Amino acid sequence: MKTYGLIGYPLSHSFSKGYFAEKFKKEAIADCEYENFPIADIATFPTLFHQQANLQGLNVTIPYKEVVIPFLDDLSDAARAIGAVNCIRLEEGRKIGYNTDVIGFTNSLKPLLKPHHTRALVLGTGGAAKAVMYALQQLQLPYTVVSRTASAAAVAYTSLDKKIIEQNTLIINTTPLGMYPNVDAQPPIPYEFIGPQHLLYDLVYNPPVTRFLQLGEEKGAAIKNGHEMLILQAEAAWEIWNK
Template sequence: MKLYGLIGYPLSHSFSKGFFAEKFEKEHIAGCRYDNYAIPDIQEFAGLWQQQPDLQGLNVTIPYKEAVIPFLDELSDAVKQIGAVNCIHFKNGVKTGYNTDVTGFGNSLKPLLQPHHQKALVLGTGGAAKAVMYALQQMQIAFKVVSRQASATTIGYNSLDQSIMEEYTIIINTTPLGMYPKTDACPEIPYQYISSRHLLYDLVYNPAETLFLKKGAEQGAATKNGHEMLILQAEASWEIWNK
């Protein structure tokens, strides 16, 4: 039996297990199983493949996309630049880290882009944000990172005035704000400056329309949630595990 799975904590919101169970059934893929491994401490990762010698590959979610890196033997070029992993391939005892969020995000954003979508605000600074920034660089879209605390590389939410909002017409939420069950939360941006020129993209997929996206749509913006990105990154993971 070839084993695949997801590590993170908690995993009550996991999309991956259902996706792969359906994929295995629909595509008649035999001898494979995908399980959730909710580990409360990243140190437990070290013993996981000893307990599960049939593990072929793992996906990685919050909060371990960065913390897992020291446990890996090799990293893809993208991971070396991004500093975040969401896919691990086990082969001949070697654990290699990849980032398929880049592929998933980039390929789901591209069809939505209009000529005036030249600059983006990236809300959040975690592992998912790093993949988004890498993808934006590849697409030659300039961006600013927005954080609760301003720093040398970020601006604070309180800096978002009308001129910034009008200049940066793509707004990407990489934070878990608004994710089920806390659906009444959203990033604190000045939604009154959003217009039909804006594109709001939320990496959250549950609920399908977060408060962030709802507020954007009310202002006439185009919106997209993270569901397609998840499907694309999962398929990219499957390709890595089976190449």
């Protein structure tokens, strides 16, 4: 039995295990299983390979997308450029890191882009944000990063005003704000300046319509959650594991 799985902590609301269980059933893949491996400390990561002799590949989620890198033997070009890994392929004992978030995000965003989506705000600075930034660079779409505190690489939420919101017609939430069970939370942006020209994209998929998306939709904005992105990145991981 080939074993695949997900590392992160906690993993109480994992998409991947259910998705792959359904995939294996639907496609009559009988020799594979997918398990959650909640590890409370990334330092214990190497022991997983001694405990799971049939491990073929892993997905990586919060909070380990960046700190797992020193434990790997090599990185894909995209993972190296992004500085975050969400997929690990085992290849003759070597652990190779990939980033399929960028594939899932790009392919789910592109059909929604209109000519007036010329600038973006990226809310958050974590591993998922880095994948989004890399994707926007590949799409040649300028962006500004927004964080709780201003820095050389980001502006603060408190500096967002009418002009900035109107100029940046694509707004992407890469933070967990609004994720179940904290469904009443949302990024602190001035929603009153959002209009029909905006596209709001939330990497969160549970609930399907977060407070961030709801407030945008009420202003006439187009909205998209992270569910399709997850499916696309999962399929990209499966291709990497089995190439």
